[in-house]
Amino acid sequence: MSNFLRLFKTGLSSFRRNGWLSLASITIMVLTLITMSLFLIVNVVLNTGIQTIQDKIDISVYFNDNAKQKDIISLQDSLAELKEVKSIKYISKEDALAKYRKQNANNPKLLESLKDTENPLPPSLEIKVTTPDKLGALTKVFDEEQYKPYIHKVSYKENQAIIDKLFKATQFTKQVGLGATAVFTATALLIIFNTIKMTIFARREEVDIMKLVGATPNFIKGPFIIEGAIYGIISTFISLLVIAIFLYFLSPALINYFGGVGDSLSDFFLDNIFALVFAQLFVGVLIGVLSSWLAVRKYVKLN
């Protein structure tokens, strides 16, 4: 314990005394962590948006008036067993009318016109699928001969082209986001590693002196590794502070231009503040420690 405390004290004092080199390492790390975090936040918000759109994609199957309720319920039961189906709901003629009245409560003329006629709305099934790519496969069921006499219309088919495009677009966005995150993380790691490597290169003479007075490789590495961890801790807090300030001032502008996106970003940041602190600390300290360890390892080798 006393040895660890000694290494910790040495690391801390070395961090203080290497002012400019420490500042250079922390600046690079802060910039990297900020960019990575913003990238992560935007990615999450984008995915949430995509998920919301996907949730809204459903199939409505409208039945002819001659369709019996038991036939529709029987179809509902058999569809519910399919793994592609997330949820399925039967909307009777009466339910459809009630829903219509509710939706048009502010339009008395429209409601008045319904009074003298028989309920014109068809019964239907509203189906939500697990993923949009399952839509196409599912609609084939309704082409089967046994269901043809009852089915009036399947809504998906009418919007098929738009839904397919939307699905391809969401898939593309996800893949690009994932790829860009991976490439950016790798680049960031490389930049930080090289910055720390250069700071240790500038102090290689110190390492040589430590070796000459009988320090073991681990004793030499210890303070450098602790310094790397300090870089990570300080960078984490600075980057979170900068992101918080950035979102505070930028959210109103984002809301103006992109509707709810600004709010989503701030909400995501606040809702996940502890996860972000932990993730950044983990990444920051890991990068700092690993880079220092790898960089100093070369110079502590004995003959």
Added chain:
Amino acid sequence: MIYFEHVTKKYEQSEGDKTEALSDVTLHIKPKEFVIVVGHSGAGKSTLIKLINCEIRADEGKVYVGGIDYKELKKRDIPYLRRKIGVVFQDYKLLPKKNVFENIAYALEVSGVKSKDIKTRVPKILEVVGLQKKEKNFPKELSGGERQRVAIARALVHNPRILIADEPTGNLDPRNAWGIIEILIRVNQLGTTVMMTTHNQEIVNKLKKRVVVLKNGKVTKDQATGVYEE
């Protein structure tokens, strides 16, 4: 104490082209001796010291220091060996970001000496080298002579049985140079074996100690109370 037996060390100049820094050197330094190794630049003095401190290994022959056969010495044991030998360098080799106290304490810290003991031992050695009032100063705030005293204090703080000084007066004016030599003599009188390299004729001739002359990597003279002749 220090024993070189037919030691040869070659350095590679370019691929396949090697020059001999030490050639078939045999040298025996007994405990408590004060030995001065003299020679021009490139004679092999620094190579001799690097071999003792195990910064490099001999290509041929055997090196024994304090009974340890360097051929048998494993890499991981080198730091422990260095803690038994005090080395003073011409360019001081002080840690620039540590103050005088911390530079000396570092030699004890690497050996795992407790902080409490460090706090009592460092001031004592600072008194020996006459730098009691400079413990908070950083190397850049000291004169050449003071820096060399710090280097000597660091080399002596863990009471080594051997003190090696590589041109310790090389960068100093005559007054400071004699101050350093006086400390080395005192240390030797207290029982530490001292080996010093120099090309300062005046110092060698005044000390009247054993002189080993190196020329082109070979021992050309070894006299009990020698003088330095050009």
